Amino acid sequence: MASLKELKGRINSVKSTQKITKAKQMVAAAKLRKAQAGAEAARPYATRMASVMASIAGKVAGNDGAPKLFTGTGKDQVYLLVVATSDKGLCGAFNSNIVKAAKLKAASLAAEGKTVLFYLVGRKGRAPLIREWPKAILHYYDTSEVREPGYAEAEKIAGELVGYYDEGKFDVAHLFFSTFKNALTQDPTEQQIIPVPAPKVEVTATAGAAVEYEPDEDEILAELLPRYLKTQLFGALLENQASEQGASMTAMDNATRNAGELIQKLTIQYNRSRQAAITTELIEIIAGAEAL
Protein backbone atom coordinates (compact mmCIF):
# COMPACT_ATOMS: atom_id res chain seq x y z
CA MET A 1 0.00 0.00 0.00
CA ALA A 2 1.38 3.34 -1.05
CA SER A 3 1.89 5.86 1.71
CA LEU A 4 -0.39 8.86 2.07
CA LYS A 5 2.26 11.24 0.86
CA GLU A 6 2.92 9.17 -2.21
CA LEU A 7 -0.78 9.03 -3.07
CA LYS A 8 -1.10 12.77 -2.67
CA GLY A 9 1.82 13.28 -5.01
CA ARG A 10 0.29 11.03 -7.63
CA ILE A 11 -3.07 12.74 -7.41
CA ASN A 12 -1.41 16.10 -7.94
CA SER A 13 0.60 14.87 -10.88
CA VAL A 14 -2.46 13.40 -12.59
CA LYS A 15 -4.31 16.65 -11.93
CA SER A 16 -1.67 18.70 -13.69
CA THR A 17 -1.67 16.27 -16.61
CA GLN A 18 -5.40 16.70 -16.80
CA LYS A 19 -4.98 20.46 -16.94
CA ILE A 20 -2.68 20.11 -19.93
CA THR A 21 -4.94 17.72 -21.82
CA LYS A 22 -7.94 19.91 -21.10
CA ALA A 23 -6.14 23.00 -22.37
CA LYS A 24 -5.01 21.16 -25.50
CA GLN A 25 -8.55 19.95 -26.07
CA MET A 26 -9.94 23.46 -25.94
CA VAL A 27 -7.21 24.80 -28.21
CA ALA A 28 -7.95 21.99 -30.67
CA ALA A 29 -11.66 22.78 -30.59
CA ALA A 30 -10.99 26.42 -31.40
CA LYS A 31 -8.50 25.53 -34.13
CA LEU A 32 -10.84 22.94 -35.57
CA ARG A 33 -13.48 25.56 -36.12
CA LYS A 34 -10.93 27.71 -37.93
CA ALA A 35 -9.64 24.82 -40.00
CA GLN A 36 -13.16 23.87 -40.99
CA ALA A 37 -13.90 27.44 -42.02
CA GLY A 38 -10.72 27.39 -44.09
CA ALA A 39 -11.70 24.16 -45.79
CA GLU A 40 -15.15 25.57 -46.43
CA ALA A 41 -13.70 28.73 -48.00
CA ALA A 42 -11.46 26.74 -50.31
CA ARG A 43 -14.27 24.64 -51.68
CA PRO A 44 -15.62 27.01 -54.39
CA TYR A 45 -12.21 27.26 -56.04
CA ALA A 46 -11.66 23.53 -55.93
CA THR A 47 -15.05 22.63 -57.37
CA ARG A 48 -14.77 25.18 -60.18
CA MET A 49 -11.24 24.08 -60.93
CA ALA A 50 -12.42 20.49 -61.10
CA SER A 51 -15.27 21.31 -63.46
CA VAL A 52 -12.98 23.31 -65.76
CA MET A 53 -10.45 20.49 -65.71
CA ALA A 54 -13.13 17.93 -66.45
CA SER A 55 -14.44 19.80 -69.46
CA ILE A 56 -10.99 20.40 -70.93
CA ALA A 57 -9.69 16.95 -70.11
CA GLY A 58 -12.64 15.46 -72.00
CA LYS A 59 -11.69 17.46 -75.08
CA VAL A 60 -7.99 16.71 -75.00
CA ALA A 61 -8.22 13.05 -74.03
CA GLY A 62 -7.40 11.61 -77.47
CA ASN A 63 -4.76 14.15 -78.52
CA ASP A 64 -1.11 13.21 -78.85
CA GLY A 65 0.08 16.64 -77.84
CA ALA A 66 -1.40 16.41 -74.35
CA PRO A 67 1.13 17.24 -71.63
CA LYS A 68 3.03 14.52 -69.83
CA LEU A 69 1.53 15.48 -66.50
CA PHE A 70 -1.79 14.35 -67.88
CA THR A 71 -0.91 11.32 -69.98
CA GLY A 72 1.88 9.93 -67.80
CA THR A 73 5.37 8.88 -68.77
CA GLY A 74 4.20 5.63 -70.29
CA LYS A 75 5.77 3.65 -67.46
CA ASP A 76 4.77 2.84 -63.94
CA GLN A 77 8.03 1.60 -62.49
CA VAL A 78 8.83 4.26 -59.92
CA TYR A 79 6.14 5.28 -57.45
CA LEU A 80 6.41 8.38 -55.35
CA LEU A 81 4.35 8.36 -52.19
CA VAL A 82 3.66 11.83 -50.90
CA VAL A 83 2.84 11.47 -47.22
CA ALA A 84 1.35 14.47 -45.49
CA THR A 85 1.34 14.36 -41.70
CA SER A 86 1.26 16.96 -38.95
CA ASP A 87 4.16 18.55 -37.12
CA LYS A 88 2.78 18.13 -33.65
CA GLY A 89 1.68 15.15 -31.65
CA LEU A 90 -1.06 14.83 -29.05
CA CYS A 91 -3.56 13.90 -31.71
CA GLY A 92 -4.21 10.24 -31.13
CA ALA A 93 -3.70 7.84 -33.98
CA PHE A 94 -3.96 10.55 -36.62
CA ASN A 95 -0.38 10.40 -37.84
CA SER A 96 0.14 6.71 -37.37
CA ASN A 97 -3.00 5.96 -39.40
CA ILE A 98 -1.67 7.93 -42.35
CA VAL A 99 1.76 6.35 -42.03
CA LYS A 100 0.20 2.91 -41.77
CA ALA A 101 -1.74 3.43 -44.99
CA ALA A 102 1.41 4.61 -46.75
CA LYS A 103 3.44 1.67 -45.45
CA LEU A 104 0.82 -0.82 -46.61
CA LYS A 105 0.84 0.70 -50.08
CA ALA A 106 4.63 0.81 -50.17
CA ALA A 107 4.87 -2.84 -49.14
CA SER A 108 2.38 -3.98 -51.77
CA LEU A 109 4.14 -1.94 -54.47
CA ALA A 110 7.51 -3.34 -53.45
CA ALA A 111 6.06 -6.83 -53.60
CA GLU A 112 5.03 -6.13 -57.20
CA GLY A 113 8.62 -5.22 -57.97
CA LYS A 114 8.08 -1.47 -58.25
CA THR A 115 10.46 1.09 -56.89
CA VAL A 116 9.05 3.15 -54.05
CA LEU A 117 10.14 6.65 -53.12
CA PHE A 118 8.77 8.93 -50.42
CA TYR A 119 8.20 12.63 -50.33
CA LEU A 120 7.37 13.64 -46.79
CA VAL A 121 5.43 16.63 -45.62
CA GLY A 122 5.28 17.21 -41.88
CA ARG A 123 7.52 16.08 -39.06
CA LYS A 124 5.53 13.28 -37.50
CA GLY A 125 5.59 10.97 -40.49
CA ARG A 126 9.32 11.22 -40.88
CA ALA A 127 10.70 9.03 -38.13
CA PRO A 128 8.62 5.87 -38.71
CA LEU A 129 9.09 5.97 -42.48
CA ILE A 130 12.82 6.65 -42.35
CA ARG A 131 13.18 3.74 -39.97
CA GLU A 132 11.53 1.36 -42.37
CA TRP A 133 12.62 2.83 -45.72
CA PRO A 134 15.89 4.58 -44.99
CA LYS A 135 16.98 4.74 -48.63
CA ALA A 136 13.68 5.62 -50.21
CA ILE A 137 13.22 9.14 -48.86
CA LEU A 138 13.42 11.48 -51.83
CA HIS A 139 12.77 14.67 -49.95
CA TYR A 140 11.42 15.99 -46.69
CA TYR A 141 9.42 19.16 -46.86
CA ASP A 142 9.60 20.98 -43.57
CA THR A 143 6.39 22.66 -42.50
CA SER A 144 7.28 23.09 -38.85
CA GLU A 145 8.27 26.71 -39.29
CA VAL A 146 4.96 27.92 -40.67
CA ARG A 147 1.98 28.18 -38.40
CA GLU A 148 -0.49 26.65 -40.78
CA PRO A 149 0.48 25.12 -44.09
CA GLY A 150 -1.44 27.09 -46.69
CA TYR A 151 -1.51 27.76 -50.38
CA ALA A 152 2.06 29.04 -50.47
CA GLU A 153 3.26 25.65 -49.18
CA ALA A 154 1.02 23.77 -51.59
CA GLU A 155 2.54 25.83 -54.40
CA LYS A 156 6.09 25.01 -53.36
CA ILE A 157 5.38 21.33 -52.91
CA ALA A 158 3.64 21.13 -56.28
CA GLY A 159 6.57 22.96 -57.89
CA GLU A 160 9.06 20.49 -56.44
CA LEU A 161 6.95 17.51 -57.45
CA VAL A 162 6.63 18.74 -61.01
CA GLY A 163 10.38 19.39 -61.06
CA TYR A 164 11.14 15.83 -59.96
CA TYR A 165 8.62 14.54 -62.47
CA ASP A 166 10.21 16.44 -65.32
CA GLU A 167 13.62 15.11 -64.30
CA GLY A 168 12.14 11.64 -64.61
CA LYS A 169 12.64 10.74 -60.96
CA PHE A 170 9.28 9.03 -60.73
CA ASP A 171 6.39 7.91 -62.93
CA VAL A 172 3.38 7.90 -60.65
CA ALA A 173 2.68 9.86 -57.51
CA HIS A 174 0.17 9.05 -54.81
CA LEU A 175 -0.80 11.38 -52.02
CA PHE A 176 -1.59 10.21 -48.50
CA PHE A 177 -3.52 12.39 -46.14
CA SER A 178 -6.47 12.22 -43.81
CA THR A 179 -9.95 13.17 -44.92
CA PHE A 180 -11.96 14.99 -42.32
CA LYS A 181 -15.38 13.45 -41.79
CA ASN A 182 -16.20 14.80 -38.39
CA ALA A 183 -14.40 15.37 -35.12
CA LEU A 184 -14.63 11.66 -34.34
CA THR A 185 -13.70 10.10 -37.66
CA GLN A 186 -10.84 10.93 -39.97
CA ASP A 187 -10.17 8.59 -42.83
CA PRO A 188 -6.65 8.06 -44.09
CA THR A 189 -6.98 8.59 -47.80
CA GLU A 190 -4.88 7.69 -50.79
CA GLN A 191 -5.17 9.66 -53.97
CA GLN A 192 -3.32 9.57 -57.25
CA ILE A 193 -2.03 13.02 -58.13
CA ILE A 194 0.45 12.43 -60.97
CA PRO A 195 -0.41 11.69 -63.74
CA VAL A 196 -3.34 13.94 -63.04
CA PRO A 197 -6.53 11.91 -63.12
CA ALA A 198 -9.37 13.58 -64.95
CA PRO A 199 -11.86 14.68 -62.31
CA LYS A 200 -15.20 12.98 -62.40
CA VAL A 201 -17.60 15.86 -62.52
CA GLU A 202 -20.87 15.87 -64.32
CA VAL A 203 -20.34 17.77 -67.49
CA THR A 204 -22.32 20.95 -67.28
CA ALA A 205 -24.70 22.25 -69.87
CA THR A 206 -22.04 24.48 -71.39
CA ALA A 207 -20.36 21.41 -72.82
CA GLY A 208 -23.09 21.26 -75.43
CA ALA A 209 -22.31 24.72 -76.71
CA ALA A 210 -19.13 25.32 -78.66
CA VAL A 211 -16.68 26.69 -76.13
CA GLU A 212 -13.97 28.87 -77.51
CA TYR A 213 -10.51 28.34 -76.09
CA GLU A 214 -7.92 31.06 -75.92
CA PRO A 215 -5.18 29.92 -76.56
CA ASP A 216 -6.00 26.35 -77.59
CA GLU A 217 -7.04 23.46 -75.38
CA ASP A 218 -3.59 21.94 -75.08
CA GLU A 219 -1.99 25.15 -73.92
CA ILE A 220 -4.73 25.83 -71.41
CA LEU A 221 -4.43 22.30 -70.13
CA ALA A 222 -0.67 22.64 -69.81
CA GLU A 223 -1.21 25.79 -67.82
CA LEU A 224 -3.98 24.39 -65.69
CA LEU A 225 -2.42 21.07 -64.72
CA PRO A 226 0.17 22.42 -62.29
CA ARG A 227 -2.49 24.69 -60.89
CA TYR A 228 -4.87 21.81 -60.45
CA LEU A 229 -2.14 19.87 -58.69
CA LYS A 230 -1.62 22.79 -56.33
CA THR A 231 -5.33 22.93 -55.63
CA GLN A 232 -5.36 19.24 -54.78
CA LEU A 233 -2.38 19.54 -52.49
CA PHE A 234 -3.87 22.59 -50.86
CA GLY A 235 -7.12 20.73 -50.33
CA ALA A 236 -5.22 17.81 -48.80
CA LEU A 237 -3.31 20.12 -46.47
CA LEU A 238 -6.55 21.72 -45.33
CA GLU A 239 -8.22 18.36 -44.79
CA ASN A 240 -5.19 17.25 -42.83
CA GLN A 241 -5.34 20.30 -40.62
CA ALA A 242 -9.00 19.84 -39.84
CA SER A 243 -8.43 16.12 -39.24
CA GLU A 244 -5.47 16.78 -36.99
CA GLN A 245 -7.46 19.15 -34.82
CA GLY A 246 -10.44 16.80 -34.80
CA ALA A 247 -8.27 13.85 -33.81
CA SER A 248 -6.51 15.96 -31.22
CA MET A 249 -9.80 17.08 -29.74
CA THR A 250 -11.12 13.53 -29.45
CA ALA A 251 -7.86 12.16 -28.09
CA MET A 252 -7.55 14.93 -25.53
CA ASP A 253 -11.17 14.57 -24.51
CA ASN A 254 -10.52 10.90 -23.79
CA ALA A 255 -7.31 11.71 -21.97
CA THR A 256 -9.06 14.29 -19.80
CA ARG A 257 -11.80 11.83 -18.94
CA ASN A 258 -9.30 9.08 -18.13
CA ALA A 259 -7.36 11.47 -15.93
CA GLY A 260 -10.59 12.33 -14.14
CA GLU A 261 -11.32 8.65 -13.50
CA LEU A 262 -7.82 8.05 -12.26
CA ILE A 263 -8.03 11.01 -9.91
CA GLN A 264 -11.29 9.66 -8.53
CA LYS A 265 -9.80 6.22 -7.96
CA LEU A 266 -6.69 7.62 -6.32
CA THR A 267 -8.75 9.93 -4.11
CA ILE A 268 -10.84 7.02 -2.87
CA GLN A 269 -7.68 5.07 -2.16
CA TYR A 270 -6.20 8.06 -0.41
CA ASN A 271 -9.26 8.53 1.81
CA ARG A 272 -9.39 4.83 2.66
CA SER A 273 -5.79 4.74 3.75
CA ARG A 274 -6.22 7.98 5.67
CA GLN A 275 -9.20 6.49 7.49
CA ALA A 276 -7.29 3.28 8.10
CA ALA A 277 -4.44 5.29 9.57
CA ILE A 278 -6.83 7.17 11.88
CA THR A 279 -8.50 3.94 12.97
CA THR A 280 -5.17 2.35 13.76
CA GLU A 281 -4.17 5.41 15.74
CA LEU A 282 -7.45 5.35 17.70
CA ILE A 283 -7.06 1.63 18.42
CA GLU A 284 -3.56 2.30 19.66
CA ILE A 285 -4.74 5.07 21.98
CA ILE A 286 -7.67 3.04 23.31
CA ALA A 287 -5.47 0.00 23.80
CA GLY A 288 -2.95 2.21 25.58
CA ALA A 289 -5.66 3.71 27.86
CA GLU A 290 -7.03 0.27 28.68
CA ALA A 291 -3.59 -0.98 29.64
CA LEU A 292 -3.28 1.73 32.30
Next chain:
Amino acid sequence: MSLHFELVTPARLVRSEDVYMVVVPGGEGDFGVLVGHAPVMSTIRDDGALMVYKTEGAAPEEIRVRGGFAEVGDKGLTVLAEHVEG
Protein backbone atom coordinates in the same frame (compact mmCIF):
# COMPACT_ATOMS: atom_id res chain seq x y z
CA MET B 1 -30.05 41.80 -67.36
CA SER B 2 -26.61 41.88 -65.89
CA LEU B 3 -23.60 39.67 -65.94
CA HIS B 4 -22.88 37.44 -62.97
CA PHE B 5 -19.24 37.83 -62.06
CA GLU B 6 -17.36 35.60 -59.66
CA LEU B 7 -13.77 35.93 -58.58
CA VAL B 8 -12.42 32.93 -56.69
CA THR B 9 -9.03 32.28 -55.09
CA PRO B 10 -7.94 29.07 -53.39
CA ALA B 11 -8.46 30.69 -50.01
CA ARG B 12 -11.91 32.18 -50.53
CA LEU B 13 -14.63 33.46 -52.79
CA VAL B 14 -13.56 37.06 -53.29
CA ARG B 15 -16.44 38.39 -55.35
CA SER B 16 -19.81 37.16 -56.35
CA GLU B 17 -21.94 39.94 -57.78
CA ASP B 18 -23.92 41.13 -60.76
CA VAL B 19 -22.13 43.65 -62.90
CA TYR B 20 -22.61 45.28 -66.28
CA MET B 21 -19.37 44.34 -67.97
CA VAL B 22 -15.92 42.97 -67.21
CA VAL B 23 -12.91 43.50 -69.45
CA VAL B 24 -10.61 40.51 -69.14
CA PRO B 25 -6.94 40.72 -70.15
CA GLY B 26 -6.85 37.35 -71.89
CA GLY B 27 -3.71 35.50 -72.87
CA GLU B 28 -4.26 36.50 -76.50
CA GLY B 29 -5.70 39.96 -75.99
CA ASP B 30 -8.27 41.82 -73.95
CA PHE B 31 -11.92 41.02 -74.32
CA GLY B 32 -15.03 42.48 -72.77
CA VAL B 33 -17.65 40.18 -71.33
CA LEU B 34 -21.27 41.31 -71.27
CA VAL B 35 -24.27 39.24 -70.39
CA GLY B 36 -24.98 36.54 -72.98
CA HIS B 37 -21.36 36.21 -74.06
CA ALA B 38 -20.48 33.04 -75.95
CA PRO B 39 -18.73 30.38 -73.82
CA VAL B 40 -15.00 31.01 -73.64
CA MET B 41 -12.13 29.65 -71.61
CA SER B 42 -9.06 31.77 -71.50
CA THR B 43 -5.90 32.30 -69.54
CA ILE B 44 -5.28 35.72 -68.04
CA ARG B 45 -2.08 37.69 -68.47
CA ASP B 46 -0.31 38.34 -65.21
CA ASP B 47 0.47 41.95 -66.10
CA GLY B 48 -3.12 42.83 -66.94
CA ALA B 49 -5.96 43.92 -64.72
CA LEU B 50 -9.62 42.97 -64.71
CA MET B 51 -11.79 46.02 -65.34
CA VAL B 52 -15.13 45.68 -63.63
CA TYR B 53 -17.91 48.03 -64.75
CA LYS B 54 -20.68 47.94 -62.16
CA THR B 55 -23.13 49.78 -64.41
CA GLU B 56 -23.08 51.10 -67.94
CA GLY B 57 -20.78 54.09 -68.21
CA ALA B 58 -19.56 53.83 -64.62
CA ALA B 59 -15.89 54.22 -63.83
CA PRO B 60 -14.26 50.78 -63.92
CA GLU B 61 -12.84 49.11 -60.87
CA GLU B 62 -9.43 47.58 -61.39
CA ILE B 63 -8.54 44.19 -59.92
CA ARG B 64 -5.09 42.77 -60.47
CA VAL B 65 -4.76 39.01 -60.44
CA ARG B 66 -1.89 36.61 -60.84
CA GLY B 67 -2.19 33.10 -62.20
CA GLY B 68 -5.67 33.75 -63.45
CA PHE B 69 -8.06 31.83 -65.60
CA ALA B 70 -11.39 33.03 -66.98
CA GLU B 71 -14.37 30.94 -67.87
CA VAL B 72 -17.52 32.29 -69.47
CA GLY B 73 -20.52 30.01 -69.37
CA ASP B 74 -24.28 30.09 -68.90
CA LYS B 75 -23.83 31.19 -65.33
CA GLY B 76 -21.72 34.19 -66.20
CA LEU B 77 -18.06 34.90 -65.83
CA THR B 78 -15.92 33.00 -63.38
CA VAL B 79 -12.34 34.06 -62.78
CA LEU B 80 -10.10 31.60 -60.97
CA ALA B 81 -6.98 33.32 -59.71
CA GLU B 82 -4.14 32.08 -57.57
CA HIS B 83 -3.49 35.51 -56.14
CA VAL B 84 -5.55 38.65 -56.02
CA GLU B 85 -3.75 41.86 -55.35
CA GLY B 86 -5.29 44.83 -53.64
